[in-house]
Every structure is written in C-alpha cells, then in structure tokens.
Amino acid sequence: MIRLAKYIAPFALAVVMSSPAFAAIDYSDDFESYTEYVGPGSIGDIGGGWLVFANVFTDYPGCTAYEYGYGPFPAPNQDGGFSNITAGNTGLALNVFSNYADDVHAAGKCLETSVFQERIFSLADAGTYDFEFDVQIPIALGTGVSTYGFIKLLDPVTFATDVFLTVDTASAGDKSIRIELDATADGKILQWGFSTVASNYEASGRWYDNVTFAPAAIGPPVLPLIEGIPIPSWALLLMVGMLGYLGATRLRARKKA
Numbered sequence: 001m002i003r004l005a006k007y008i009a010p011f012a013l014a015v016v017m018s019s020p021a022f023a024a025i026d027y028s029d030d031f032e033s034y035t036e037y038v039g040p041g042s043i044g045d046i047g048g049g050w051l052v053f054a055n056v057f058t059d060y061p062g063c064t065a066y067e068y069g070y071g072p073f074p075a076p077n078q079d080g081g082f083s084n085i086t087a088g089n090t091g092l093a094l095n096v097f098s099n100y101a102d103d104v105h106a107a108g109k110c111l112e113t114s115v116f117q118e119r120i121f122s123l124a125d126a127g128t129y130d131f132e133f134d135v136q137i138p139i140a141l142g143t144g145v146s147t148y149g150f151i152k153l154l155d156p157v158t159f160a161t162d163v164f165l166t167v168d169t170a171s172a173g174d175k176s177i178r179i180e181l182d183a184t185a186d187g188k189i190l191q192w193g194f195s196t197v198a199s200n201y202e203a204s205g206r207w208y209d210n211v212t213f214a215p216a217a218i219g220p221p222v223l224p225l226i227e228g229i230p231i232p233s234w235a236l237l238l239m240v241g242m243l244g245y246l247g248a249t250r251l252r253a254r255k256k257a
Contacts, residue, residue, distance in 0.1 A: 024125040025190075027117065027213040031092040034085045035077065042078035046094070050075035050193075052082045055112040056104050060199040061144035063110035075115050083115045086207060089136050093209040096147070098198040105201045114150070116193025117213070121153070123186045128216040131192045132176040134209045135169045142202025146170070147195065149208075151179050154189040162188065169194065169206050178216055 029048060037043060053071030057063040075083045081099030085092055096115045104111050119125075131151050141147065147170060153163035162185075167175045181190070192213050198204040 024122075024127075025119060025129065025213060026215065027211075029094075029211045030209060031085060031094055034092055036087060036092055037077050037079070037084035037095075039079050042076055042080070044077055045074040046077045046083060046085060047074075049117055050083070050094075051116055051118055052076070053114045053116070054082075054099055054102065056102075057110035057112070060108060060110035061197075063112065063197055067109070072118070082113055086138075088207045088209055090134075090209060093136060093207040094194075094211070095138070095205055095207050096194045096196060097205040098145075098196045098202075100201060105199055108199055110197060110199050112195060112197045114191075114193055114195040116150075116152075116191045119190045120156070121181060121185045121188050121190040123183055126182050126185070128178065128180050128218060129213060130176055130178050130216045131213045132174065133211040135172050135175055136207035136209065137172045138205050138207055139203050141170060141204060142198065142200075144200075145196070145198045145202050145204045147197075147204065147206045149175055149177060149194050150192065151177050152189075152191040153181075153185055154191065156187060156189055159189075166195075169208075 031048075034046060034048065035043065051072040052075045053069065053073075055069040056067045058065040058067050077084045080101040082097070084095045086095040087093075094115070097113075098105070098111055099113050102111055131149065133149060146168070148166040148168050150167075151163065151165045152161060154161055163179070165177050165179060167177050169175060177192075194206065194208055196204045196206070
C-alpha cells in the first residue's frame with residue numbers, strides 16, 4: 001500500500017487542482033424572459049445587464065485611425081442602433097447590429113459597436129472560463145462589414161486593453177472562446193459580448209442565443225498506471241481513503257508507544 005502512495009498522491013492533487021469549482025463567475029442567458037421588439041422606434045432597454053459602447057475611426061474598412069468613443073449605456077431594445085430582442089430560429093435571441101442612428105455612417109467613417117456584459121474581476125474568480133454562444137444569420141453582411149464575439153480585460157484606471165480575444169461570427173453555428181484568468185487580472189474590468197464593424201449603412205445584423213460565460217469543463221487528468229495497468233478513479237479514491245486510515249492508525253500507535 002505504501003508503494004502505491006507515490007502514484008495516488010499526485011493524481012489526487014491533480015484532480016483537486018483541475019476542478020473548475022474555484023471559479024466564481026457562472027453566467028447564462030437564453031433571452032426567453034426578455035421582451036421581443038416589434039417596433040417601430042424604441043421600447044426601452046433590453047435589460048439583463050447588457051451594455052453598449054461605440055468607437056469611431058476615420059478610415060474604413062481599415063479602422064485604424066481612432067477618433068473617439070461613446071458609452072457605455074444600457075443596451076436599447078430598438079431598430080435604430082446597437083441591439084434588440086428578436087424571434088430567432090429557436091426562440092428569442094439577441095439581435096446585434098451597427099448604430100445606424102449615428103451619422104458617421106453617412107460620412108463613410110468606421111463604426112465599431114459592442115453589446116456586452118461587464119464584471120469587475122476578483123481573485124476569487126480565478127480559473128479557466130469558456131465564453132460560448134450560438135450564431136444565427138438573418139442577413140448577409142454588407143461590404144467590408146465584420147462581426148465577432150469577444151472577451152476583453154481592461155485596466156480600471158487607464159481603460160487600456162490588456163486582453164482582447166475574438167471569434168468571427170460571419171458564419172452560423174456554435175462559437176466559443178477560452179480564457180485563463182489568474183491573480184494578475186484581480187480588480188480589472190472583464191467584458192464578454194459581441195461587436196460589429198460597419199459603415200455606409202451596410203447590413204450588419206447577427207442573432208446570438210444561448211450565451212454562457214462559465215468555468216471551463218476541464219476533463220480529469222490521465223489515470224496513472226501501476227505496472228502498466230490503468231487504475232480507475234473509484235479505486236484511486238478507495239486507496240486514498242485507506243492511506244489516510246493507515247496513516248492515522250500509525251500516528252495513534254506512535255503516541256501510545
């Protein structure tokens with residue numbers, strides 16, 4: 001039994017360390033409880049903590065010469081710009097598109113609009129996370145238009161972008177982004193959501209559904225081998241218990257001696 005300890009102890013530690021239980025953020029939204037937009041105009045905000053922000057660049061489609069930004073504001077439930085709740089392919093969904101109420105479209109400038117969730121990250125939230133969602137296509141994207149899902153980590157003082165991960169959403173289907181957040185992210189602004197880059201009133205809509213930002217499902221470590229034979233998890237747990245029992249028994253025996 002003592003001989004097995006060198007195999008069991010590292011495995012038991014790996015099981016504990018690989019668990020996502022230490023991660024505290026666990027977000028999901030299927031939009032079924034939201035109010036569907038039927039228009040015209042605006043029917044208020046979407047709710048659910050969704051925010052919007054916009055960045056303006058003077059060049060399009062390059063979008064490299066930054067001019068200014070505005071926001072954040074509560075995400076609107078409207079047809080003029082940013083977002084609304086629509087009847088998607090499998091129920092209500094989040095419709096994200098450019099801000100067509102902004103006259104930079106007419107000026108041919110580049111407009112990047114984002115609809116997102118935001119949290120202040122803390123050390124207690126440390127762990128590996130997956131941002132997952134479904135993409136539905138209501139219309140073909142216009143010339144030069146791009147859409148993507150993203151995760152951002154911002155400095156709370158300068159608002160500089162420390163981390164910026166994206167996944168393209170031009171095509172339909174399940175999309176995901178994985179991020180490892182550790183102690184260096186403590187106190188920073190964490191965002192996840194969807195962006196649209198467009199100009200000239202080009203079509204830009206994408207529907208998003210079944211959104212989650214949650215601890216990554218990390219599988220258990222590879223089972224160790226004893227004399228070339230893999231040990232099942234239940235057997236390892238039993239052995240760990242037996243080792244603990246034997247250790248306690250020996251400790252009591254030494255105290256009596």
